Amino acid sequence: MTSTRTAKKTTYVIGVDFGTLSARAVLVNTANGEVCATASEAYPHGVMEELLYADDQVLPPQTALQDPSDYLFVLKKTVRKVMRQSKVSANDVVGLGTDFTCSTVLPTDAEGNPLCSKLEFQCEPHAYVKLWKHHSAQPEADAINKLAAQLGEDFINAYGGRYSSEWLFSKVLETLRKAPRVHRSASRWIEAGDWIVWQLTGRESRSVSASGFKAMRVVDRPNSNHADYPSPNFFAKLHPRLAGFVETHLTAPHLAPGKCAGHLTKEFSKCLRLPVGLPVAVGNIDAHAAIPACGVGEPGRMVMIMGTSSCHLLLAKAGRRIPGVCGVVRDGVVPGLWAYEAGQAGVGDMLSWYVDNALPAEVFAAARRHESGVHGVLSDRAEQLKVGQSGLLALDWWNGNRSVLMDAELSGLLIGLTIQSKPHEIYRALIEGMAFGTRKIIEAFTSQNIPVREVVACGGLAVKNSFILQVYADVIGRPIQLAAATEASALGAAMFGAVAAKVYDNMGAAVRSMTQAPIKVFMPDRQRHRKYTALYEEYTQLHDYFGAATGSIMKRLRALQRAAL
């Protein structure tokens, strides 16, 4: 226990994790991190991908919108529920933290009212929240990348070489091009994670994390102490109406994670039944909030959040530009350290695809007698195989490649198929492909002298399938710890709330008090690691051949596909 604890009375913090389909709130004991109550609630309007509910208009492909009023609705429902469940007195709650999917952005007026809440914009899709997985702004992302390369803008290096269609400016430019009226009426463009904090506190602030990882804000150029957005020249060239955009639409204090962004307003105090003036932490990115909850507050331990996709986060003392790593931000997760983010676009998604589209009935039949279902049957069988025995190898790009190639147009590949190939062999090859992809990410870090000593895994896929973690450990040749936290992001948000409330002086202290040791450690088997290294050489050859920026067959197949449709 640390000397920074300020009270002997038991106090609590609330963390709210805003996900893609729902939000989860946790009520956490500040002394030991015990989660006393949990509540989750789906967004009433979900994700609008095909129809806009206001007028049932058909939305274009790759659209993914949300209604920000949903966020307030689920916030109220879940916070009230954890309070009710736990029977904790509101006066014992000392802080509140949130985290949000990112980059999930919306246009608002100067007071923070979403444009889509105004009658005139109700039927205008571009006035709504564009969710992280809204992917129709690829032409805009392409324009940004082209211009950034022309002008030699530094931010593009911090982003590993490519700005994504998922991120703020791609979406802003798309709105400007397709719905100029929305653009004219927007006084602010803001991450939903910052917007919710603005609502709670009545004060606009920006998280250095979201701005640094998604909005072109370069927190620190090498060997300087400067933090800035790209030059006005860049924005003016991108679109004349974006000249001066940063100064008018993004101004607000930029705060590091764990900083107090403000205090709960009277209105929200009533609505949430929490004390007026409760400290509220600055907004945060969902994956990033998980890091301290996994017990990580220091360099060298990579956190891997494994769900439908996976996110790799690493703290380090040095800030470097690493090709293929999506972002690097000083103070991005823990003040005083650089945070790196990399990722794999298809992980759980890819295994689900396999089970839904390529798994014979026989395995489903066997799964009826297995407590872990088809994944249990496949894992049990796959575990019996020796490394290399199936002769199969996969490039794990079913959703494109995020790190280290950053190319959404890449696709999955399976090689070595014969008429003897069995389903569990394919399943294992897919998992090995994912693990080889993670090894590529680790090597991107270590090749730049950013150390990765061990890996801490969290997320649904990590919790459910220990076979996967053992394969990963064997492939990367490092121990993998399975984090104790099951709702890591929500717990992390609460921990940031505790720091914002000054229950702890800093996140390191919060980590020491509020997290538990990993529940399991998967040690790499030396012999399997050696054999995997031989297989990894083949993976690398395929990776480099098909991932080459120009002339990739995969990209030409995508082009033929588009031409066919």
Next chain:
Amino acid sequence: MTSTRTAKKTTYVIGVDFGTLSARAVLVNTANGEVCATASEAYPHGVMEELLYADDQVLPPQTALQDPSDYLFVLKKTVRKVMRQSKVSANDVVGLGTDFTCSTVLPTDAEGNPLCSKLEFQCEPHAYVKLWKHHSAQPEADAINKLAAQLGEDFINAYGGRYSSEWLFSKVLETLRKAPRVHRSASRWIEAGDWIVWQLTGRESRSVSASGFKAMRVVDRPNSNHADYPSPNFFAKLHPRLAGFVETHLTAPHLAPGKCAGHLTKEFSKCLRLPVGLPVAVGNIDAHAAIPACGVGEPGRMVMIMGTSSCHLLLAKAGRRIPGVCGVVRDGVVPGLWAYEAGQAGVGDMLSWYVDNALPAEVFAAARRHESGVHGVLSDRAEQLKVGQSGLLALDWWNGNRSVLMDAELSGLLIGLTIQSKPHEIYRALIEGMAFGTRKIIEAFTSQNIPVREVVACGGLAVKNSFILQVYADVIGRPIQLAAATEASALGAAMFGAVAAKVYDNMGAAVRSMTQAPIKVFMPDRQRHRKYTALYEEYTQLHDYFGAATGSIMKRLRALQRAAL
């Protein structure tokens, strides 16, 4: 009708097709080719792959043996059955022809008695028939290829550059190495197709076709009229005990297809209940017998026999060495023309693998309401797709590659997979991969100025699935005719019997009288052909990258697989 017909009385010929698991006999009207009766019968001992039935000894991997007494058993059963069914008088049967899987070989004594029929060899696997798909002689094939390259033997060019483990000398050398006692006791090594004719007629003869396509006999060196086996020097270097082997073990008249090999013996006359002295055609290869039955007796029309694997046969006026084409034999199918054979090792096999190992239950459920089962459902759905729409592409090497790369170590590849990929898209990609493979074979011919104007398809897969034939036609840009004959090999064997019996002077005349027009023609769609050509360029790039003789990832994966086991 042709002037060569010799009798007004209705006469009949019998064709017997010896397949892998069973034999089929047909009784055919010589005037019009009408099949009056059909009978099939499985070999009692089937294929011995795991156990030798004589003593239940466990057989090594890749073994595939048969008992030659089974051939006599099914011959008797099926011939008697067609006679009984048709009520045709034995005196109206004027000829008999057979065809056989190839290269399916056995060692015999000087009288043609199989060594495995002798008590001392009953428990010796190497004394049995080694079926075409007995694949354990790969080290011997490798030794042959190495030596042939060293000595610059011409036969290897006629075989497209590689001698197969399936063929006679690989199996002879394997026996010599592993069972020298069998080798010492063998006075003859003979194709089962020639052996059955020896049994029927009491006279040993050899088909120029089997010797030319499988036994290193080069029927005609370019610009010469010479026909010969490799030099004694070659055999002596291959193994000292093979010096003089050709002269002692293979001597017998070599006869072109349709020649009369002899006449039915008294013993077999009784056994088959057919006239003594009935003309019996020289032995033939099963796929080759199908050619005239498909109505093909002239250059430029490629016959494609589509089953678990597929065989491509082409007649031409010129004899050339074509890299990747398994064989070229003068008079090999029709006297006066050169016959070329190429093939794809996995076709129906690959689709069966897909259905058994990677097809979800949903498609099976839909197939309950479809008269053509899962293949019907998949074909109907796949037919709706546009060329290139799935973004998928397959290398069709699930069984290795026969033509034009001749490498059994290659394996299947699927590229372009995404979490949107659907089963019927994969199914279509597999079929397109097979069609691209056939296009490669056609281009191997046309690049050497051997014309391929159109394709005639026969075999189970062709009959069952018209979607496949349309894809092939679109990919190769040539019409594909579906042959009328359903048991093409057996009908062809009967036609060769008719020529041997001099009902017709030559095969051309038999083809004109005894075959029907194709039942359906699949015309290539010009637009789809153009789009497929773009996709074929990508196939070619993958084909050349992964098919390269040295450094192929596929071969290294096989090596890792062997090391793991």
